[in-house]
Amino acid sequence: MEIVIRQTPSDVSSTVADIVEGYVRRGPTTLGLATGSSPLGSYRELARRHRESGLDFSDARAFLLDEYVGLPKTHDQSYFSVIRSEFVDHVNLDTDRVLSPNGESPDIAEEGARYDAAIADAGGVDVQLLGIGTDGHIGFNEPGSALTSRTRVKTLTEQTRLDNARFFDSVDDVPHHVLTQGLGTISEARHLVMIAFGKGKAEAIAAAAEGPLSAFCPASVMQLHRHVTVVIDEAAASKLQLADYYRYALEHKPSWQSF
Ligand code: GLP
Numbered sequence: 370m371e372i373v374i375r376q377t378p379s380d381v382s383s384t385v386a387d388i389v390e391g392y393v394r395r396g397p398t399t400l401g402l403a404t405g406s407s408p409l410g411s412y413r414e415l416a417r418r419h420r421e422s423g424l425d426f427s428d429a430r431a432f433l434l435d436e437y438v439g440l441p442k443t444h445d446q447s448y449f450s451v452i453r454s455e456f457v458d459h460v461n462l463d464t465d466r467v468l469s470p471n472g473e474s475p476d477i478a479e480e481g482a483r484y485d486a487a488i489a490d491a492g493g494v495d496v497q498l499l500g501i502g503t504d505g506h507i508g509f510n511e512p513g514s515a516l517t518s519r520t521r522v523k524t525l526t527e528q529t530r531l532d533n534a535r536f537f538d539s540v541d542d543v544p545h546h547v548l549t550q551g552l553g554t555i556s557e558a559r560h561l562v563m564i565a566f567g568k569g570k571a572e573a574i575a576a577a578a579e580g581p582l583s584a585f586c587p588a589s590v591m592q593l594h595r596h597v598t599v600v601i602d603e604a605a606a607s608k609l610q611l612a613d614y615y616r617y618a619l620e621h622k623p624s625w626q627s628f
Pocket of ligand 1: 403404405406407408434435499500501502503506507508509529
């Protein structure tokens with residue numbers, strides 16, 4: 370796991386955009402997209418590079434991490450809609466090639482297996498962007514999620530519903546259930562890129578990177594993955610015990626080595 374500590378949120382977004390750009394410029398890429406506020410700066414930066422330097426997404430496709438159960442696709446807070454309004458509509462990524470779990474499926478118990486099969490049919494995800502919840506969740510894998518889990522329905526904790534209430538008129542409108550890629554599904558992506566900002570994420574980042582590998586902190590599953598880049602600002606790094614080493618390693622990064 371490589372931990373990249375940047376001064377400001379905008380430095381974080383530009384590093385993440387560099388990583389994604391590297392894949393997209395190399396050839397057809399399957400992106401793993403995340404919602405939440407953490408990736409928004411990276412999406413804006415990628416859209417700017419698309420407009421100003423012709424970064425071309427026409428050969429790319431994408432899979433979303435998760436979706437609310439029972440919220441119509443057309444609802445402005447469905448992740449289907451959010452990823453379009455925040456990213457897809459601003460680049461030349463074909464909207465039909467951006468797939469997400471179907472939270473309105475009449476056969477919701479089977480939707481997860483169907484979605485995992487679609488990811489596998491596409492050849493898997495090349496680079497997966499991830500935010501992290503204050504309780505260490507990734508996607509919507511709440512604490513206690515099996516480290517090998519597949520895409521399935523989960524029940525949100527009250528804390529996550531409260532955290533996400535800011536996007537709805539009231540907390541009562543936040544669905545209780547979600548479909549989320551499992552921790553095992555996410556781990557199959559070839560490169561995981563985690564993004565976090567601010568003091569509020571410092572404990573979750575420390576637990577994920579330096580705590581025990583445990584379902585109690587679902588993001589700790591990244592410790593088992595062979596290619597992880599955690600890109601965070603100083604505030605989100607403030608509880609890392611080895612922060613000085615991570616800065617030192619970055620300063621001495623061999624010039625031939627990319628993220
Ligand atoms: C939601 C999303 C996660 C995201 C998390 C943190 O729970 N399902 O994918 O990582 O929120 O969101 P934010 O980046 O806004 O802090």
